[in-house]
Amino acid sequence: MAEVRAPAVAGSFYPASPAELRTLIERLVAPPAPTPRTVRGAIVPHAGLVYSGACAGVVFRDIAIPAVVVVLAPNHTGRLGAPGGASAWMRGAFRTPLGTLGVAEAFLAALAGRCDLVAHDPLAHQHEHAVEVELPFIQVLAPAATLAPIVLAWDEWSYCRELGQALAETVRAWPEAVLLLASSDMTHYEPAESCARKDRLALAAAEKLDGQELLAICHREHVTMCGRAPAATVLEAAKRLGATAAEVMDYRHSGWVTGDDSRVVAYAGVVVP
Numbered sequence: 001m002a003e004v005r006a007p008a009v010a011g012s013f014y015p016a017s018p019a020e021l022r023t024l025i026e027r028l029v030a031p032p033a034p035t036p037r038t039v040r041g042a043i044v045p046h047a048g049l050v051y052s053g054a055c056a057g058v059v060f061r062d063i064a065i066p067a068v069v070v071v072l073a074p075n076h077t078g079r080l081g082a083p084g085g086a087s088a089w090m091r092g093a094f095r096t097p098l099g100t101l102g103v104a105e106a107f108l109a110a111l112a113g114r115c116d117l118v119a120h121d122p123l124a125h126q127h128e129h130a131v132e133v134e135l136p137f138i139q140v141l142a143p144a145a146t147l148a149p150i151v152l153a154w155d156e157w158s159y160c161r162e163l164g165q166a167l168a169e170t171v172r173a174w175p176e177a178v179l180l181l182a183s184s185d186m187t188h189y190e191p192a193e194s195c196a197r198k199d200r201l202a203l204a205a206a207e208k209l210d211g212q213e214l215l216a217i218c219h220r221e222h223v224t225m226c227g228r229a230p231a232a233t234v235l236e237a238a239k240r241l242g243a244t245a246a247e248v249m250d251y252r253h254s255g256w257v258t259g260d261d262s263r264v265v266a267y268a269g270v271v272v273p
Contacts, residue, residue, distance in 0.1 A: 003089075003091045003092030003093075003122065004092050004094070004100060005089055005092070005093070005094045005095065005122070005125055006095055007095055007096050007097065007132060008127050008128070008132060009132055009133065010096065010097050012048070013047070013048045013049065013129055013132070014049045014053075014133065014136060017097065018097040018098055021096070021097050021098060021136055022136075022140060024053070025053075025057075025136050025137055025140045028049070028053045028054060028056070028057030028137075029057045029060050029061035029140070029141065030061070031061070033061055033062045033063075036061075036062065036064040036065075037063050037064060037271070037273065038063075038064050038066075038177070038273075039063050039064075039271045039272055039273050040179075040237075040241050040272045040273065041179065041180035041181065041182070041234040041243070041246075041271075041272040042059050042063060042179070042181050042182070042234075042269070042270060042271045042272065043059075043182045043183075043184055043206065043227070043231050043234065043246075043268060044056040044134060044181065044182075044183060044184075044269055044270075045184065045186075045267035045268070045269070046073065046131075046133040046134060046183045046184070046227075047133070047265060047267065048133075049133065050257060051254045051265065051267070052133075052254075052265075054250075055250045055252050055267040055269045056134070056137060056269060057137070058249050058250040058269045059249055059269040059270070059271060060137040060141060061141075062271065063179070063271060064177075064179075065138055065141050065142030065145055065179060066142075066145065066176065066178060066179050067145060067146065067176040067177055067178075068107050068145070068146055068148060068174065068176055068177070068178045069138055069142075069145050069147055069148065069178075069179045069181055070104075070107075070167065070178060070179065070181060071131045071134055071147060071148070071149050071150070071181045071183055072150050072151075072152060072180070072181065072182050072183065072227075072229075072230035072233055072234060073128065073130035073131045073150070073151045073152070073182075073227060073230055074130055074151065074183070074184065074226045074228075074229065074230060075087065075124055075151040075152060075153040076128060076129070076130060076226065077124070077126070077127050077128055078153075079123050079124050079126060079127065079128075080123065080124050080153050081121045081122070082119035082120070082121035082124070084116055084118060084119050085117060085152060085154045085159070086115070086117040086118045086119070086150055086152055086153075086159075086163055087119070087123075087124030087125065087150065087152075087153065088108050088111075088112065088118050088119065088120055088121065088148070088149065088150045089103060089120070089121075089122060089125050089149045090103065090105060090108045090109065090112070090120040091103060091105055091120065093147075094131070094132070094135055094147055096132065096135050096136055096139065097136075098135075098139040098140070099139065099143075101135055101138065101139055101145070101146070102147065103146065103147055103148070103149070104147060104148040107146075107148050107170065107174060107178070108148050110170050110173070110174070111148070111166055111167065111170045114166040114169055114170055115162060115163055115166035117159060117162060117163055118150065118166070124151050124153070125149065125151060128151050130151065130183045130184075130226075130227065131147075131149040131151065131183060133183070134181065134183055152229045152230055154229060155215060155218075155228055155229040155232075156215075156229075157211070157212045157215050157216075157232065159229070160211055160215070160229055160232040160233045160236060161211070161212075161236055163233050164211065164232075164233045164235075164236030164237040164239075164240065165236070165237070165240060167233065167234075167237040168236075168237040168238075168240035168241050171241060172241065180234045180237055180272075181234070182227055182231040182234040184225055184230055184231050185226050185227065185265055185266070185267055186199045186202070186223070186225050186251075186266035186267060186268050187199050187223055187224050187225065187265075187266045188224040188265050189263050189264070190224075190263065190264070191261060191262055191263065191264070192253050192255050192261040192262075192264045192266070193261075195253055195264055195265075196251075196253075196266070198221050198222070199225075199251065199266050199268065201217045201221055201223065202214055202217050202218060202221075202223045202225055202228075203248050203251070203268055203270070206231060206235060206246050206248070207246050207247070207248060207270075208245065208246075209235045209236075209238060209239040209243060209244070209245060209246055209272070210235070211231070211232030211233065211235040211236045212232070214232050214235065215228055215229070231270075234272070235272065238272040243273065245272075245273075246270050246271065246272045247270065247271050247272075247273070248268060248269070248270050249270065249271055250267075250268065250269035251266070251267070251268045251269075252266070252267055253265060253267065254266075
């Protein structure tokens with residue numbers, strides 16, 4: 001494969017040792033569901049796995065991972081080489097210590113044909129962690145899956161709605177099952193009680209599949225949910241694909257690990273059946 005995106009946060013956000021990483025992921029997804037659920041979408045966190053991995057594991061161990069996994073993530077770095085702001089890695093593969101995960105090139109080409117916001121933009125992915133942290137879960141649970149990675153540089157509802165519609169149309173026409181995954185942490189660097197109060201409002205909108213209201217709450221209530229645009233986009237796409245509600249499966253914060261509740265980052269695991 002000509003374009004392989006090398007890991008950027010191995011050894012910091014998760015172990016660089018393949019054996020240690022596999023052992024960690026297997027622990028985080030244990031016990032797996034006897035019959036994994038087929039879902040349209042999900043929201044999972046992307047912090048260092050020592051902090052957010054247990055929350056992500058609650059979701060990943062419950063759901064089926066199909067042939068194509070679309071991972072929508074925020075653009076934390078601000079790097080951008082394409083004008084539309086929905087930066088896809090459209091060719092080649094992503095590499096982690098567990099090996100390579102092939103890109104769903106045909107799916108991304110079909111999506112880009114429906115949405116001018118989407119373009120091949122390796123620069124935006126160069127140092128971004130929010131897609132990468134999800135990949136070991138996919139590699140352990142569904143090693144044959146392919147990846148459609150997109151990082152978003154905006155959080156305007158009009159763009160989320162446009163991309164959500166294009167995703168729904170592409171998924172509906174696709175011959176294989178597709179999972180829409182939004183990578184997002186919740187409120188950052190506030191006392192745990194404040195995080196929980198704000199995040200309850202955002203997650204209530206998510207449960208109703210109301211991406212527009214989710215964005216409005218994040219702005220109005222200063223909910224520093226970094227992946228609010230990916231989440232809003234996935235909620236919109238899932239609703240167009242027939243979903244009627246989402247389910248919050250897990251909520252926790254970094255204080256559960258550090259023992260300090262005074263300044264935490266919060267995490268939520270959400271599924272959209």
